[in-house]
Amino acid sequence: MLLLDEITLEQKDFITSDGLFYFSLLNQLRGKGFYSLDEVTILSNMNEDVIERYESCGGWDSIQHQIDIINEKNFDTYIDILYRENIILHMHEDGFNLLKKIDVNGKEISPLSMFRKMDAESVTDWYEARISSYGTGYSSKIIEEEEIDFDDEFINNCQEGLENGVPFDIAGYDINGEEMNCFQFLSRQVNGLLEGTLTMMGGYSSTGKSTWWVTVIMALLYRDRKVLIISNEENVKKFKIKFMVWLLGKRNRYFKLTKKKLMSGDLNAEDRKQLSSVQDYWRKNYKGRVKFISLADANMSTVKKKARENILRYGYDTILYDTFKLDFDSAGSTRQDLSLIKDSRELDSLCKKYNVIGLASLQLAINTIGKLFLDSSVLSNSKQIKEVLEGLYLMRNVYDEELDPDNKKYYCKPFKLKKVNDKWIQEEYVCDRNAVWRMVFPDKTRSGANSSDNGIAYLLKFSGDHCIFREVAQCYPKHGYIQ
Structure with missing residues (x-):
C-alpha cells in the first residue's frame, strides 16, 4: 500500500468498475494511515455500502487471490502499462485511427500493435515526433527569420534588459531592511x-x-518563479532544513540554530520563536511555489515524466535535478559516460520545449580531485555534456596553501572589486584561513568571460551549519595539481 504514495493515480484512470472500487478502497485506507491490508482493517474502517460491495466482489478471497498471483517488484511495469493503455484510449476518443496501418521503416504496421511494445512515455514521444515530421514547408530547425535592422523596438528592448535572464543576485530583504x-x-x-x-x-x-x-532558488523565488526539485540524492526533510536554516541566517540574522542542532531537536524557546517567524514568512511568500520529488535512482525517463506533468498541470517554470553522477574512474565504463550525455541532452530538450529554466547538479569524477584550475576536463569522458549547456559552473574545496601569501607556488591572489571613478579596480583581499572556502569556476557562460578566458574564479565563504554561501572575493587560481 505504500506504493500508492509514489504514484499520481486518480479515480478517472480506471475504466472498470471493479478496478475503480479496489483503488478507491485502498486509497481511503492509505489516507487513514494504514500501511498494510487485511480483512479486519477493511471491515473496521469502511461503511456498510462499501462492505456490501466488497462482499459482492468475493470478499477477502478475491483480494488474497490477487496477492498470490501478483509480484509487487513488477509494480512500476504494471503502472506503466495502465498509463499506456489509458493514453491509447484517449487517442481513440480524440479520433486517432490506431488500426490503420502506416509505414514504419519500410514495414506496414498498425499504431496499436506498435504501441503495445512501448512504454507510456514512448507512445507520446512517438506521436510528437511523428507530427513534427509532417513538415510545414519550412525546416523545423528554423526558430527565427528576420531581416537585420536596428529598429526602435530592438533598442528599447536592449534598454529595458529584455534579453537578460532571471537574476540570482538577491533574495529579498532581511528583518533589518537590508x-x-x-x-x-x-x-x-x-x-x-x-x-x-x-x-x-x-x-x-x-x-x-x-x-x-538553495541560495539560487531563494533568489529565483524572489523573482516569482515556481521551482520543482527532483532529487536522487537527499530526501525532502534535508531540503526543508536547508531552506529553514538559510532563512534563519539570511533573513532573521539568527545564527544560534544550526543545521545539526535543528536535526537533533535540541531547541529552546528562542529557537522555536525564530522557527515560527520563518514558518510564517515562508507560508506568506513561498508556499505553493516549491515542490520536491524524491527518486530512488537516476532514471531520466521518470525525471522527464514528473517534470512534464508539473510543468503542464501545475505551472512550474524552473526545474532542479539533483544529481547527475560521474563518480567512476575515467578509464571505466564508457556506457555510463554516454548515458550521462544522453540524459543531459534529454533534459536540455525538455527545457527548450517547455521554455523553463533548467538547473542540475553534476558530481565530478573523483580521479580529478587535486586539480587546481577546473575546466571541462574534470567531466572525464562526458565532456560533451558541456555542449548542450547554457552555463556550467565547477566548484571545489579551497586548500589552505592557496590562501597563504607566502606560498608562491599555490597562492591564489584573492581580490575584491572596488569602484573608483566609475571604474572597477582590483583591491587585494586577505582571506580568513580559519573559515571554510569554496572556489567556483564559470567554465561556460552565455555572456561575459569564462574562467579559461580571464583566469579568474570566485571565492565563496561557506557556512555549512547555516547552508549559506557568501560571495566574498575573486582570485587567480594556479594551474596544476596539489596533493
Missing part, C-alpha cells in the same frame, strides 16, 4: 538564468552543490 545577497557578481557576469536553457553546477562529493542551489 538585501539578502546571493551571487551578485556572478549573476551579473552571466546575465542571469535564461528560460529554455539548462545550467549545471559541477562539484566533488560533499562540496555543497545542493546547498549552492
Whole structure:
C-alpha cells in the first residue's frame, strides 16, 4: 500500500468498475494511515455500502487471490502499462485511427500493435515526433527569420534588459531592511538564468552543490518563479532544513540554530520563536511555489515524466535535478559516460520545449580531485555534456596553501572589486584561513568571460551549519595539481 504514495493515480484512470472500487478502497485506507491490508482493517474502517460491495466482489478471497498471483517488484511495469493503455484510449476518443496501418521503416504496421511494445512515455514521444515530421514547408530547425535592422523596438528592448535572464543576485530583504545577497557578481557576469536553457553546477562529493542551489532558488523565488526539485540524492526533510536554516541566517540574522542542532531537536524557546517567524514568512511568500520529488535512482525517463506533468498541470517554470553522477574512474565504463550525455541532452530538450529554466547538479569524477584550475576536463569522458549547456559552473574545496601569501607556488591572489571613478579596480583581499572556502569556476557562460578566458574564479565563504554561501572575493587560481 505504500506504493500508492509514489504514484499520481486518480479515480478517472480506471475504466472498470471493479478496478475503480479496489483503488478507491485502498486509497481511503492509505489516507487513514494504514500501511498494510487485511480483512479486519477493511471491515473496521469502511461503511456498510462499501462492505456490501466488497462482499459482492468475493470478499477477502478475491483480494488474497490477487496477492498470490501478483509480484509487487513488477509494480512500476504494471503502472506503466495502465498509463499506456489509458493514453491509447484517449487517442481513440480524440479520433486517432490506431488500426490503420502506416509505414514504419519500410514495414506496414498498425499504431496499436506498435504501441503495445512501448512504454507510456514512448507512445507520446512517438506521436510528437511523428507530427513534427509532417513538415510545414519550412525546416523545423528554423526558430527565427528576420531581416537585420536596428529598429526602435530592438533598442528599447536592449534598454529595458529584455534579453537578460532571471537574476540570482538577491533574495529579498532581511528583518533589518537590508538585501539578502546571493551571487551578485556572478549573476551579473552571466546575465542571469535564461528560460529554455539548462545550467549545471559541477562539484566533488560533499562540496555543497545542493546547498549552492538553495541560495539560487531563494533568489529565483524572489523573482516569482515556481521551482520543482527532483532529487536522487537527499530526501525532502534535508531540503526543508536547508531552506529553514538559510532563512534563519539570511533573513532573521539568527545564527544560534544550526543545521545539526535543528536535526537533533535540541531547541529552546528562542529557537522555536525564530522557527515560527520563518514558518510564517515562508507560508506568506513561498508556499505553493516549491515542490520536491524524491527518486530512488537516476532514471531520466521518470525525471522527464514528473517534470512534464508539473510543468503542464501545475505551472512550474524552473526545474532542479539533483544529481547527475560521474563518480567512476575515467578509464571505466564508457556506457555510463554516454548515458550521462544522453540524459543531459534529454533534459536540455525538455527545457527548450517547455521554455523553463533548467538547473542540475553534476558530481565530478573523483580521479580529478587535486586539480587546481577546473575546466571541462574534470567531466572525464562526458565532456560533451558541456555542449548542450547554457552555463556550467565547477566548484571545489579551497586548500589552505592557496590562501597563504607566502606560498608562491599555490597562492591564489584573492581580490575584491572596488569602484573608483566609475571604474572597477582590483583591491587585494586577505582571506580568513580559519573559515571554510569554496572556489567556483564559470567554465561556460552565455555572456561575459569564462574562467579559461580571464583566469579568474570566485571565492565563496561557506557556512555549512547555516547552508549559506557568501560571495566574498575573486582570485587567480594556479594551474596544476596539489596533493
